[in-house]
Amino acid sequence: MKTQAAFKRLLVGRPMASGELGHTLLPKTIALPVFSSDALSSVAYASGEIILVLGVVGAAAVSNIVPVSMAVGGLLAIVVLSYRQTVRAYPSGGGAYTVSYDNLGMYPGLLAAAALLLDYVLTVSVSTVAGVDALVSSAPQLAEHKVSLGIFFVLLVALANLRGVRESGTFFALPTYGFILCMYVLLGTGFVKCLGGCPVVDSTEGYGSAAGAVTLLLLLKAFSAGTTALTGVEAISNGVTAFRYPQSKNAAITLVLMGSISISLFIGTSWLARSTQVVFTHTSERTVIAQMAEAIFGEGPFFYVINALTAAILFLAANTAFAGFPNLTSILAIDRFLPRQLMNRGDRLVFSNGVIILTFFACLLIVLFDATLNRLIQLYLVGVFISFTLSQAGMVVHWRKSREKGWRQSAAINGFGATLTAVVLVVVIQSKFLEGAYLVIAAIPVMIFAMRSVHRHYAELKAELGHPERVPADRRPGHQHMVILVERVDAATARAVGYVRSVRPADLHAVAFDDSVRDDWAKLAPQVELTVIPTGESRKARLKKHLRSLRNDLGRDDFLTLVVPEVLRSKGLWQILRQPGLQRLKASFLREPGVQVLDVPLDRSEAQAASETHRSIEPARNYVLVLVGGVHNATLQAIEYAETLRPTDLRAVSFGLDPEATEKLGNDWLASGIPHPLEIDDSPFRDIGGSLIDYVHRFKPDGVKRVVTVVMPEFIVSKRRHQLLHGQTALIIKSRLLFERGVVAVSVPYHIED
Amino acid sequence: MPNNPAWLDRLTKPPEATRSENLRKWAETISGATPMAEASEQHRHKVAGVIQNIRIDPRQGSGCIEATVIDGSGEILAKWLGRQSMSGIHLGAGIVIEGMVGVGLDEEKVILNPEYQLIPGPQRG
CATH class of the missing domain: 1.20.1740.10 (Amino acid/polyamine transporter I)
Incomplete structure (x- = not known):
């Protein structure tokens, strides 16, 4: 029990389960x-x-x-x-x-x-x-x-x-x-x-x-x-x-x-x-x-x-x-x-x-x-x-x-x-x-x-999410195109390469901002082509331009994923303060239509334990979880994305919905014909992040042989002030998930045009 | 845990433990219900509990709905096949299920296609 939690308990009392609501009748x-x-x-x-x-x-x-x-x-x-x-x-x-x-x-x-x-x-x-x-x-x-x-x-x-x-x-x-x-x-x-x-x-x-x-x-x-x-x-x-x-x-x-x-x-x-x-x-x-x-x-x-x-x-x-x-x-x-x-x-x-x-x-x-x-x-x-x-x-x-x-x-x-x-x-x-x-x-x-x-x-938003023209209706997901961002060659990069190989994307290459990583990269992944994107503007602008030109050549149903390997040095907020550049980069690509951001994190102890010569190991098991809150276009898109990851097991999970909402979700799922299982779990103390992490632990991910990929559909609205109207849940969950060993987190943004 | 004073224990007792206790007390008030921990396999039992999670698995034939029901003493998996709608099954619902207790793949207790009745959950109102 952490001191912080004990202090909060002293102040506001023991957390109560949702079922205890009746106790408060007067x-x-x-x-x-x-x-x-x-x-x-x-x-x-x-x-x-x-x-x-x-x-x-x-x-x-x-x-x-x-x-x-x-x-x-x-x-x-x-x-x-x-x-x-x-x-x-x-x-x-x-x-x-x-x-x-x-x-x-x-x-x-x-x-x-x-x-x-x-x-x-x-x-x-x-x-x-x-x-x-x-x-x-x-x-x-x-x-x-x-x-x-x-x-x-x-x-x-x-x-x-x-x-x-x-x-x-x-x-x-x-x-x-x-x-x-x-x-x-x-x-x-x-x-x-x-x-x-x-x-x-x-x-x-x-x-x-x-x-x-x-x-x-x-x-x-x-x-x-x-x-x-x-x-x-x-x-x-x-x-x-x-x-x-x-x-x-x-x-x-x-x-x-x-x-x-x-x-x-x-x-x-x-x-x-x-x-x-x-x-x-x-x-x-x-x-x-x-x-x-x-x-x-x-x-x-x-x-x-x-x-x-x-x-x-x-x-x-x-x-x-x-x-x-x-x-x-x-x-x-x-x-x-x-x-x-x-x-x-x-x-x-x-x-x-x-x-x-x-x-x-x-x-x-x-x-x-x-x-x-x-x-x-x-x-x-x-x-x-x-x-x-x-x-x-x-x-x-x-x-x-x-x-x-x-x-x-x-x-x-x-x-x-x-x-x-x-x-x-x-x-x-x-x-x-x-x-x-x-x-x-x-x-x-x-x-x-x-x-x-x-x-x-x-x-x-509701109209948009149910709009039939935006439903990927044919149920045949497009191809997966992946781009690994190489800032340096380290244990996280090696793990990302192993992960990406297990996905077997239709197209895979790496991008770097300068030539210095080329030799190390050749040792780690000689088969994967490394593109050094030309200097000039800011790194973000260059990368954006590169991804946009790739995106233009792809079909509407295809996915383009930016893979970001990351060695985490400290917990939570500190990480964001330490690497503001990388965090801003990821956040800005969330707003880029047609690009998904996949995070492959490694904590410091894992990174130190890794040997000097990095080797990429393909994980044998990749359990893919799609977080859902309802059956709509954003969910369908995230599920199609998950299907392209060659999962060992693919399932949708939902936490902490209202009881009434869970019945509706179940009915919608039965009616939708989505061929994957859905698991609706309670989050009795309304701590969705905590419940999800407990759930992830059941798969015993170690990052090397067993990986859990969490796919999160995210609403992106064109006006930033409207973003406040949407739960910050995804952000909170992500900041906690990244610190779990063997977890890969993907955001699949769903853009809503106002 | 070392010998903490009672008030510290109260502050650090996991909320889950309190919840289980409350659930068990509630389940005892439902007439004719066996505590899940005591529901022996290969016998017919009536148990009462709260739905803790729900799975819908289209791969196991159309309309397979599974619900894990807990009563603070243990848990039992209720599994219905061939259903097109949830018919009241939702998280946190109080439920009485009755049927033959079997054993599932992971050694868990399962009742296949149980008769069920939804009841008010644990409230002291």
């Missing part, structure tokens, strides 16, 4: 804190946001906080009822994206997706910053370190999530329940004390004396500020599949429970804030809850406990987004709107790449907005209400289509909700546009455009 008692911490935590700042708006026109206006909060509470109740229906109708998880995409079409779906992605990132930033504010309420000396504290807590939550939801769920249950309990204790005690005259916050601060009139516009603005209380309601509808069975029912119960707690705490907080005459401005050091706690319990233990719990639940709210964001990106990747790498589950079965991206952007926002809660919140609500509106509008269409019992009533509830949230969306945009919402409104079209282009690219 019971209701755990699901409530996991999914509702976001919705509940907004209690911690929603009342404060309303006061910030009302306070501008003076202390008297602040008393309007209670009716405004009740309006927000009513809206929240309607949205909860509306989402309860979504949860029932979409047991497989009906986030705003799924519902809008299914019912309203692609662009509304993408709009919802973009809004949700932004929403999740902002949830992390806003909640974390609000949590840091709660900490600063107890410890004002921390105020200057807000940015670094925020980043620290984001990283902490990210790490918990890389370990997996279940464990983080148990860990998170306590603070959430603690917060709920403490809030009820605070509100209850406050209510009892107020019966005999309310205690009043002792504050040195005051509102501006510029007492203006309370206009309808001001009230609307206060209302839109208060709607932050609605954030996080959608979390449950996105995560139905994380619940235990019966999933829909459990999720619906949890949703109603969460809504009731959230509404009562929010209205209660606003009421108590008015009664205790909380003073909250942009410069306030203490949050609204902290001020109330101080007024009612004094600056005793309870004051510190409730601040700590407020901070804790806010960090957990960030956690909600960590459950939602990677899940959404994986769904988008499955639908081909985002790069496929986002579908991969990491060691702990979470979508690690999604977690990492979320962490990055959340930290970025915290830095850009200097960890100022009020500035971040301005960005927040637009995305939230876009997704609310689309999701409910989608549900109306869903009910109209399904016409199941009681559909009119269900459609009416969702329709009413959609209309309300659409109105609020307009109010929010209107009142927050200049304060930051314009950034979101600018970002959304860009995101939609990006997802659309990714989708178009994958669609073109």
Whole structure:
């Protein structure tokens, strides 16, 4: 066991096999804190946001906080009822994206997706910053370190999530329940004390004396500020599949429970804030809850406990987004709107790449907005209400289509909700546009455009791969033409010559860049003609020109292989750093149409063991493995290539596909009539390179008598930025394979024209 | 291995070992299934496990599908001949197979054309 692996295990835990996925299903008692911490935590700042708006026109206006909060509470109740229906109708998880995409079409779906992605990132930033504010309420000396504290807590939550939801769920249950309990204790005690005259916050601060009139516009603005209380309601509808069975029912119960707690705490907080005459401005050091706690319990233990719990639940709210964001990106990747790498589950079965991206952007926002809660919140609500509106509008269409019992009533509830949230969306945009919402409104079209282009690219790729004209249909592979690159004559070159002889290509010659190797070459392989390509331009350009002129004389079905012997001196990346020229050369020929690159590596110990006079020995056994992920033109081409290598044994192998995909691959293989066996192997810990190497070892390759050739079809797209959309799996596998004794690696590029 | 403290053992225990343990516990819950290690040759047995790998070999006549099924105690090769589709056979699927246990070329246990039933895999949900 390597130290590196043990360290990773200490950090993120034991790798889990794919079959262990079921272990991460959540019971209701755990699901409530996991999914509702976001919705509940907004209690911690929603009342404060309303006061910030009302306070501008003076202390008297602040008393309007209670009716405004009740309006927000009513809206929240309607949205909860509306989402309860979504949860029932979409047991497989009906986030705003799924519902809008299914019912309203692609662009509304993408709009919802973009809004949700932004929403999740902002949830992390806003909640974390609000949590840091709660900490600063107890410890004002921390105020200057807000940015670094925020980043620290984001990283902490990210790490918990890389370990997996279940464990983080148990860990998170306590603070959430603690917060709920403490809030009820605070509100209850406050209510009892107020019966005999309310205690009043002792504050040195005051509102501006510029007492203006309370206009309808001001009230609307206060209302839109208060709607932050609605954030996080959608979390449950996105995560139905994380619940235990019966999933829909459990999720619906949890949703109603969460809504009731959230509404009562929010209205209660606003009421108590008015009664205790909380003073909250942009410069306030203490949050609204902290001020109330101080007024009612004094600056005793309870004051510190409730601040700590407020901070804790806010960090957990960030956690909600960590459950939602990677899940959404994986769904988008499955639908081909985002790069496929986002579908991969990491060691702990979470979508690690999604977690990492979320962490990055959340930290970025915290830095850009200097960890100022009020500035971040301005960005927040637009995305939230876009997704609310689309999701409910989608549900109306869903009910109209399904016409199941009681559909009119269900459609009416969702329709009413959609209309309300659409109105609020307009109010929010209107009142927050200049304060930051314009950034979101600018970002959304860009995101939609990006997802659309990714989708178009994958669609073109699929069409191209299945294109009948590019199928090598006659099943008679062309001839093999091989060119050995001779940089020096050493043990690797000798091995390459032996290998190539066993293939018996139709045509074989060697190329060198200068004359100095000619004598040694004549000793090693007198029968193989050595061409020294003329000097002048760079080596790469010369070799390219040479190969192109050869390629022009060949038939369409023929293969032209560049054989690269290589003595590896050090592991992995170091090798690339040591021989940048050779690696760049190989990479550039991957992009050259009609040329395959075959690597014959030798490690240093083997090279040293070889005698001074090099002899080429033909391996007696050449086991050829073709890596496949599906049956398409790229695979067919790679198999035809493999057939020209005169293999002792030729088989296709596949590792680490999704279970469902393996059944499809099997069916396609049976239907294709390819006359070679296919082996579909599991990679239970999703380490494809490792599984392949274990597989290779079964053939006991020694490099001299027994060789394993791994043929890898590779997609090459003409635009380099598109290459990012294709797995880097081939590259990773190759860099590991080269260090296995007796393994020859061939890339068979399949060029895709955009 | 020298005497490592327990926490270090836990950190360095191969994940495969944990997986086998979990599989074995799961397989024990399937009624009527014999652990594969105890399934004697030339007898009819019912075994439960998870499909670990699949081979399709067109050279052995049309539609030969082989699946290695493991249950944490051992493995058995299920081999079906003359099939045009996978009919639910996929990696990681929980499966109960029943038939006469024979011996293959590499001394492995084989059941030829077993009756099979797909079941939910090892989850504790």
